[in-house]
Amino acid sequence: MSNYIELPINKIELDRSNPRIANFLDLYSEDEVNSDTMALLLGTVTESCASLRESIKENGGIIHPIIVNKNLDGRYVVIEGNTRLQIYRDFVKANIPGNWDYIKAIVYDDLNSDDKHSIRLQAHLIGPREWDPYSKAKYLNYLANEEHMPMNVLIAYCGGNTKASEIKHMILAYQDMQEFYRPLCKDDSIFNIKKFHGFVELQNRNVIDSLILHGYNKTNFSQWMVDEKFSKMEDVRKIPDILNSKKATAAFFREDSKAAKKILAVEEISSDSLKDVPYDLLAKELIKRMDDFKQKEIDLLRHDVDYAGKLSTLKDVIESVQFILDEVDR
Structure with a gap:
C-alpha cells in the first residue's frame, strides 16, 4: 500500500545501498559521511546536475515525487530519488528562497526486498534516470551473488531485452575491476568507472585467450588500463590483432592502442593492393600525410632507432622523385 504525501526532509534517510553512492562510500569512514559528502557523491553540486537544480528551483519543487519506504521502526528511507532529496537539503543549507523543508513523496509501508529491487531496477536500469553502466553492474552483481536472484528474473528486471550473456559479462567485468584493477589504483582518484x-x-x-596465449593476465590488462594504454575502450577488442603483431605490440607498449x-x-596494406593505384594519387596522399x-613524429624520426627504417624510406622517396624530376627537366 502506498500514500502520496509531503514529507519533512529531515525525517528521510538517503538510501546508502544505492549503487551510485555505494561505489564511493567504501572510500570514506563512517565519520566522514556527512551532508557535504553525500552532495559530492550524488553530484548535486556539479555542472551535470545544474539543469535539475535550476528546474527544481524555478518550479518551486519537484514534479515527480520521490519514492520512500517506511520501515516497521518508523524510519523513512529513499528507494528512488536520492539526488532530488539532496538538492532540497542543499537549498536549505544555502538559504535558497522557497519551501524546501518538505518534499513530495510516494510512501510505501515496509516493502520487501524484491519490491524495492523492482522499483530501483525499473527506475535506473531501463528508466529515464539510468545509472552509469558500472553502477548497474554493481547492483546486478549484488542481486546475482548475494541475493541469489535467478537469471530469468534479472533479465525480466532489465526489461526482457537483455541477453543472459550480456548480464554475465557486466557482472564479470565488475568483479574483474574489483579484483584486479582497484588494487592497482593506489590513489582512489585513479579508479575510473568509465x-x-x-x-x-x-x-x-x-580477448582473454589472446592474453593467456601471449603470456599476459588480467593483472597486466588492468595495469594497461592504469597506464592509459587504450585510447578508446573499444580498442580492447583489438588486443588479439595487436599481440599477434610484434610491431603493433611494440607501438602499444611504447605509446598506446591508437x-x-x-x-x-x-601491415594490412600489401604491394599488390597498391600497384594499380595511379602514382599521382599516391603522391597526393603522401603530401596530405606530410x-x-x-612534431612528436619528427622527433621520433630524428632520435628513435625504431624509426630508422621509416626515415630511410622517406629519403629513398626523395631520391626517386628527384631523379624523375631531373629527367623531366633535361
Missing part, C-alpha cells in the same frame, strides 16, 4: 566498458570487452573469449592500430593498418605531420 573504464568499465573496457572490462566488458575483456570478457570476450578471444599507435598500434596504425601499425596494423599499414602536411599532417606532428
Whole structure:
C-alpha cells in the first residue's frame, strides 16, 4: 500500500545501498559521511546536475515525487530519488528562497526486498534516470551473488531485452575491476568507472585467450588500463590483432592502442593492393600525410632507432622523385 504525501526532509534517510553512492562510500569512514559528502557523491553540486537544480528551483519543487519506504521502526528511507532529496537539503543549507523543508513523496509501508529491487531496477536500469553502466553492474552483481536472484528474473528486471550473456559479462567485468584493477589504483582518484566498458570487452573469449596465449593476465590488462594504454575502450577488442603483431605490440607498449592500430593498418596494406593505384594519387596522399605531420613524429624520426627504417624510406622517396624530376627537366 502506498500514500502520496509531503514529507519533512529531515525525517528521510538517503538510501546508502544505492549503487551510485555505494561505489564511493567504501572510500570514506563512517565519520566522514556527512551532508557535504553525500552532495559530492550524488553530484548535486556539479555542472551535470545544474539543469535539475535550476528546474527544481524555478518550479518551486519537484514534479515527480520521490519514492520512500517506511520501515516497521518508523524510519523513512529513499528507494528512488536520492539526488532530488539532496538538492532540497542543499537549498536549505544555502538559504535558497522557497519551501524546501518538505518534499513530495510516494510512501510505501515496509516493502520487501524484491519490491524495492523492482522499483530501483525499473527506475535506473531501463528508466529515464539510468545509472552509469558500472553502477548497474554493481547492483546486478549484488542481486546475482548475494541475493541469489535467478537469471530469468534479472533479465525480466532489465526489461526482457537483455541477453543472459550480456548480464554475465557486466557482472564479470565488475568483479574483474574489483579484483584486479582497484588494487592497482593506489590513489582512489585513479579508479575510473568509465573504464568499465573496457572490462566488458575483456570478457570476450578471444580477448582473454589472446592474453593467456601471449603470456599476459588480467593483472597486466588492468595495469594497461592504469597506464592509459587504450585510447578508446573499444580498442580492447583489438588486443588479439595487436599481440599477434610484434610491431603493433611494440607501438602499444611504447605509446598506446591508437599507435598500434596504425601499425596494423599499414601491415594490412600489401604491394599488390597498391600497384594499380595511379602514382599521382599516391603522391597526393603522401603530401596530405606530410602536411599532417606532428612534431612528436619528427622527433621520433630524428632520435628513435625504431624509426630508422621509416626515415630511410622517406629519403629513398626523395631520391626517386628527384631523379624523375631531373629527367623531366633535361
